[in-house]
């Protein structure tokens with residue numbers, strides 16, 4: 001699967017973003033993390049192969065999260081759907 | 094190929110015809126229009142930039158921009174799910190733009206994200222639709238206020254013509270006698 005890593009000096013948390021390459025809220029989320037110098041990984045779900053898509057769908061649903069983007073997962077436990085600045089900030093504190 | 098300006102003009106004209114505005118944040122607006130353009134080039138129709146599309150028309154038709162959920166979302170939240178279309182109040186800053194919850198039914202999203210979907214899938218869907226038609230899943234609905242007619246499983250949230258609420262839609266019963 002094509003997982004992209006964005007380097008940053010803030011490596012305090014493990015941050016993963018399920019995103020769409022066309023989605024403006026996803027772009028805002030990526031930019032927000034970058035501006036905060038947070039290291040994170042992301043995958044653009046709309047660019048995946050069918051097998052990887054099925055995998056991602058199962059990953060997301062097994063976590064009990066809705067199939068909506070962006071989905072931000074912090075330290076494998078905090079899940080935030082949508083670009084919610086204060087929630088992301090809270091989880092990254 | 095559709096130019097970004099064409100996509101913008103289309104969105105502007107559509108917003109104007111409904112009394113909406115486009116998102117006042119110009120760089121955000123640009124990203125949304127770029128997303129629509131990409132999807133149009135990729136799938137042949139401008140599906141919602143903030144939702145996963147399959148590229149199979151039958152499965153994406155409710156999320157082709159302007160999507161089926163726009164009018165009710167602008168009415169209720171002052172913006173569509175992506176925030177491309179906003180109400181006048183939001184545009185003028187009289188109302189704060191809130192995150193808009195996804196209104197598209199979960200079962201449609203899940204179906205779209207299923208890796209099992211192949212280019213042959215439309216045939217299966219059509220088969221399914223034929224069956225639901227036979228058992229009465231697809232219905233004809235008309236707007237009691239303006240007479241607008243649609244053929245789908247559920248009546249629209251809002252009449253796209255006169256903006257009457259869902260309650261204004263009534264089912265049309267047909268009796269068909271097939272010959273030969």
Ligand code: SF4
Nearest residue numbers: 141158160173174175
């Ligand atoms: S949510 Fe907005 S941008 Fe997305 S398809 Fe609906 S109307 Fe278009």
Ligand SMILES: [Zn+2]
Nearest residue numbers: 236239252255
């Ligand atoms: Zn009507």
